[in-house]
Amino acid sequence: xxxxxxxxxxxxxxxxxxxxxxxxxxxxxxxxxxxxxxxxxxxxxxxxxxxxxxxxxxxxxxxxxxxxxxxxxxxxxxxxxxxxxxxxxxxxxxxxxx
Numbered sequence: 484x485x486x487x488x489x490x491x492x493x494x495x496x497x498x499x500x501x502x503x504x505x506x507x508x509x510x511x512x513x514x515x516x517x518x519x520x521x522x523x524x525x526x527x528x529x530x531x532x533x534x535x536x537x538x539x540x541x542x543x544x545x546x547x548x549x550x551x552x553x554x555x556x557x558x559x560x561x562x563x564x565x566x567x568x569x570x571x572x573x574x575x576x577x578x579x580x581x
Contacts, residue, residue: 487539488567494520494535497570504578517546519554519561526581531560533573538566 488496498521501508507524511532519532532554534547543551543563554561564570 487537490520490535490537490541493537493564493566493570496567497521497523497533497535497564500570500574504574515550517544517550519547519551525577529560531562531577533561534563535570536563536565538568541565 498508501523506526507522509522509524511518511520511522519534521533521535523531523533525531532551534543534551536542551561551563562573564573
């Protein structure tokens with residue numbers, strides 16, 4: 484059995500990588516359920532709503548899918564990142580934009 488990092492470990496990795504880049508990363512705590520885990524603000528003011536999941540077994544709830552769809556419909560930058568690999572790819576994509 485392989486050791487799949489937990490969601491909290493994936494989130495910690497994202498936070499550390501954002502801090503290294505001097506990007507802002509805020510924990511999204513809301514009175515409404517299903518909101519993404521993190522808000523990341525990049526240079527130039529781009530704002531991303533990120534839902535983090537473990538690489539294996541991480542699933543979106545129906546409510547999370549609904550909220551993500553609402554954000555996407557409004558044109559917000561929103562992504563679901565699975566495991567360290569998903570975070571690393573998202574970071575690489577953002578790095579290449581800046």
